Amino acid sequence: MKKDELIISAIELEGRIDDGDETLRLFDCRWSLTDPSLGQKQFDERHIPTAQYMPLEPALSDPAGKRGRHPLPEKSRFAATLGAFGVANTSDVVVYDDGSSTYACRLWWMLRWVGHSKVRLLDGGLTQWDDWYFDTSQVVEQVESTHFEVRPSLTRVYEADDLLTTEYPIIDARAQDRFKGRNETLDHTAGHIPNARCFPFDANTRGDKCFTRSQVRFREFIDQDAIVCYCGSGVTATNNIMALMLAGFPEPILYPGSWSEWIEDPTRPIEL
Structure with missing residues (x-):
């Protein structure tokens, strides 16, 4: 895109x-x-x-x-x-x-x-x-309701079992300390999905909060056909998806349940 x-x-x-x-x-x-x-x-x-x-x-x-x-x-x-x-x-x-x-x-x-x-x-x-010193408002926009029709998805999604067999690289958007299991403050179990790499989402933007649009951060994935993104609960992973697409990569795959779903099944492997 x-x-x-x-x-x-x-x-x-x-x-x-x-x-x-x-x-x-x-x-x-x-x-x-x-x-x-x-x-x-x-x-x-x-x-x-x-x-x-x-x-x-x-x-x-x-x-x-x-x-x-x-x-x-x-x-x-x-x-x-x-x-x-x-x-x-x-x-x-x-x-x-x-x-x-x-x-x-x-x-x-x-x-x-x-x-x-x-x-x-x-x-x-x-x-x-x-x-840019543009105006803000306290007025709440009033709109008429309408009908939205669901159409074929433009995204790709993986379930937990798909991560056990995928050959695609897996990247985790959480901070390094949570990825390494050293400071888990949100979920009941610490660690990360096996074979995942840590790419914290907050490194995708500059000091002005705009995206970097650079391939350099993700250069090791340039020859990959796809990348799987996850985080704690399927939220910040979408920031990595945006960053990758702005850098020219094909749209990555999201694991929506992410870490907080992964740990709900005690048979799933965990790395620290």
Whole structure:
């Protein structure tokens, strides 16, 4: 995919909003794993004009359980959520968060998962928006609900058993300390999936929160046909997917259940 099909700049987005583009649907995805109410509070305080708030829980995940901390919802439920937020199959969707692109990439990936190609990430998120001194708002956008039809997926997904036999490289988006089992604060068991390599998602962006778009970080995978991405619960792995695609790689495979699902079966192997 071309890079301008994946991301949008703050300047371009501001122009789209200023022009009153009726096809645009803008979503604020700010969230905190340690304070689930924080994202809504931040949105209420200020957000990019015309944005709606799309929380990780419950909009972008099912309740935690054997499928992990943030299992994917049924596609039909997610489609109903999109329709309730006014997203049609003709909508041009833009997603953002605080600039980490952690939660916005999850929504970006999920839209592609249900077959929607017209979705882009605001590169640098709210950080970039603020750096350009663009206005923010407290007005909550009111939209009419519509129908969103699930279409063939544009993404690739692996289940846990697929990782036991895959020949593709596996990369973990968590921090090195969690990967090595030294500081597990979110899940009940520490470690990582055997043969995985650690590529923390927060190294994908520069100081201005924009993606690097560089192949250098992932150069060892240049000759690979595919790469499998996972993290703690299928969220930050989508940031690595975005980074790899911006660097020119084919769309990687996501293991949505990730580490928090992997450890729910005690027969699955673990490395430290």
